[in-house]
Amino acid sequence: MSKLRVAVLGAQGRIGSEAVRAVEAAEDMELVAGLGRGDKLETLVEAGAQVVVELTNPGAVMGNLDFCVRHGIHAVVGTTGWTDERLAQLRTSLAASPEAGVLIAPNFSIGAVLTMRFAQQAARFFESVEVVELHHPKKADAPSGTAARTAQLIAKAREEAGCAPQPDATSTALDGARGADVDGVPVHSVRLRGLLAHQEVLFGGEGETLTIRHDSLHHSSFMPGILLGVRRVVSTPGLTVGLEHFLDLD
Numbered sequence: 001m002s003k004l005r006v007a008v009l010g011a012q013g014r015i016g017s018e019a020v021r022a023v024e025a026a027e028d029m030e031l032v033a034g035l036g037r038g039d040k041l042e043t044l045v046e047a048g049a050q051v052v053v054e055l056t057n058p059g060a061v062m063g064n065l066d067f068c069v070r071h072g073i074h075a076v077v078g079t080t081g082w083t084d085e086r087l088a089q090l091r092t093s094l095a096a097s098p099e100a101g102v103l104i105a106p107n108f109s110i111g112a113v114l115t116m117r118f119a120q121q122a123a124r125f126f127e128s129v130e131v132v133e134l135h136h137p138k139k140a141d142a143p144s145g146t147a148a149r150t151a152q153l154i155a156k157a158r159e160e161a162g163c164a165p166q167p168d169a170t171s172t173a174l175d176g177a178r179g180a181d182v183d184g185v186p187v188h189s190v191r192l193r194g195l196l197a198h199q200e201v202l203f204g205g206e207g208e209t210l211t212i213r214h215d216s217l218h219h220s221s222f223m224p225g226i227l228l229g230v231r232r233v234v235s236t237p238g239l240t241v242g243l244e245h246f247l248d249l250d
């Protein structure tokens with residue numbers, strides 16, 4: 001069987017360099033290009049890339065994906081900073097290249113995906129919920145893409161269950177003291193030397209709390225998800241948001 005021809009964008013970055021090694025080590029894949037800032041995207045076409053793994057930054061990702069989709073190159077995207085407007089823009093460009101597939105995964109680690117799923121399941125049973133995400137201090141965006149997605153999923157589950165707004169008597173607060181409001185769920189961001197990527201979802205009800213915590217201790221935690229995404233995206237045209245769609249969780 002021929003190997004999947006894979007390129008990595010952001011190949012010198014923290015996660016990109018790990019992804020380069022993971023693709024090189026995968027028996028069913030061939031790394032055909034590893035591009036960094038300033039490299040020409042035409043190299044992807046010249047190298048015959050079938051799938052691009054996009055691990056750059058929120059300022060670069062839209063242009064990179066536009067190029068890939070226009071050239072019929074599938075993409076597995078870990079880069080964060082997604083908004084409804086950006087997703088709509090991507091759907092529009094995909095509509096013009098219906099054969100291309102794009103996976104956007106706020107988090108590639110299996111534990112983080114399960115955290116989101118468990119939080120979604122727990123959401124309707126508790127009055128209160130807050131999300132705390134903790135990352136290395138070189139992270140550019142806050143809150144993390146994972147935390148934003150977790151909060152959105154929780155808010156949707158609560159809305160579908162007809163939950164009342166959370167109790168919170170705060171009447172005066174310093175800016176930021178109650179975190180960012182993501183669809184009604186407070187999200188708190190910690191940046192601390194020594195950490196990589198961590199998240200706690202705190203639920204509270206009458207006389208009890210439930211904490212769901214996940215820790216990525218090394219970038220290797222993201223690699224099985226990236227490789228799975230590469231294998232599945234080639235036969236999944238259109239936009240897929242969330243690795244859970246490739247994990248057969250239901």
Ligand SMILES: NC(=O)C1=CN([C@@H]2O[C@H](COP(=O)(O)OP(=O)(O)OC[C@H]3O[C@@H](n4cnc5c(N)ncnc54)[C@H](OP(=O)(O)O)[C@@H]3O)[C@@H](O)[C@H]2O)C=CC1
Nearest residue numbers: 010012013014015036037056060078079080105106107108
């Ligand atoms: N979904 C997930 O599971 C994960 C997602 N991430 C996300 O991945 C992204 C990258 O994270 P991280 O590796 O820590 O960041 P880094 O800053 O370490 O890496 C990003 C790399 O991309 C390069 N780059 C910038 N612009 C371009 C461009 N236009 N084309 C090609 N390369 C470019 C940067 O070069 P230069 O240094 O010159 O700017 C840098 O080498 C972030 O959005 C992060 O949140 C991270 C971990 C897991």
Ligand SMILES: O=C(O)C1=N[C@H](C(=O)O)C[C@H](O)C1
Nearest residue numbers: 080106107139144145146197
């Ligand atoms: O920048 C990071 O490091 C990470 N970014 C992603 C996010 O914003 O959720 C995934 C993971 O948390 C690591």
